[in-house]
Amino acid sequence: MTDEKNGNDRILIVDDNPRNIQVLGTILRQNGYQLVVAQNGVQALKAVEKAWPDLILLDVMMPEPDGFETCRRLKASRHTEDIPVIFLTARTEPEDIAKGFELGAVDYITKPFNALELLSRVKTHIELTHRRKLQGVIEMAGAVCHEMNQPLQSILGYAELLIMDISPEGPGYEKAVKISEQVRKMGKITKKLMKITEYRRFETKIYLDGQKIVDIDRSAMKKKSSG
Incomplete structure (x- = not known):
């Protein structure tokens, strides 16, 4: 099958x-x-x-x-x-x-x-490789979010200064407000991504460091034999 x-x-x-x-x-x-x-x-x-x-x-x-x-x-x-x-x-x-x-x-x-043992070991090592690649992507995403956070805060700060300097009826006020709103939204998104990447990094590290290959291997063999 x-x-x-x-x-x-x-x-x-x-x-x-x-x-x-x-x-x-x-x-x-x-x-x-x-x-x-x-x-x-x-x-x-x-x-x-x-x-x-x-x-x-x-x-x-x-x-x-x-x-x-x-x-x-x-x-x-x-x-x-x-x-x-x-x-x-x-x-x-x-x-x-x-x-x-x-x-x-x-x-x-x-x-x-033994064919069953071979398949189990092959599957184990491929899964470990995929998880290491995933960990790399997660770490890169976290780093990008971290780097984006500072310029977003700067843009937000300038937008807030413009809002304070321009009267509500003045030209550019609505645009400054929209910039502030959109930057805040982007800030929330990056913070959520940072939280997710922190969690996923922890979860992936536990899997890689906390479980021995032989344990994963035996687990895979049990699933294969019972399937």
Whole structure:
């Protein structure tokens, strides 16, 4: 059954084995993900330039550059460093797993893998990435509101001075009053936005900092198995 909620999420599969790509592709497509495929590191690096993926599933054992080197290059670029990378590989040695995380991967899954666990981890890391992006937008909106507040107060102050200096029957009085009214409305809007962004920043931070990935992962798996 297709999960339509994942329809806008794009995953880049990087694996030199066509059979692995076919199996992974079937699982992910059935759950509503859009797919981009690369069969080596060079293709993967070119693919991210053309279509930004929400997550990369990366094999290790590939022709040069291998998965580790591909990940290193991705994390070395400001353009691609924030794309979450999950290693999906038959390399199970502790030093390989440690190296994967040291290079910046968000997760390391060994083959053969459990489809339910894979989907759960993919969903978890994509959701975390979306929330971090949302947090960035919220912080930017809050900063814009803060910067707007001071000039609005200045405009309001000048408008009030004009109202005091002009008699109610004088030219420009009504215009000064309208300016004052509109600036006050804008001030109320920016204050509301600032309150909303403060709340959303707090809510997002609690989610990111207060809940461990494994807890989110287990929760997602429970929902999947009961659905």
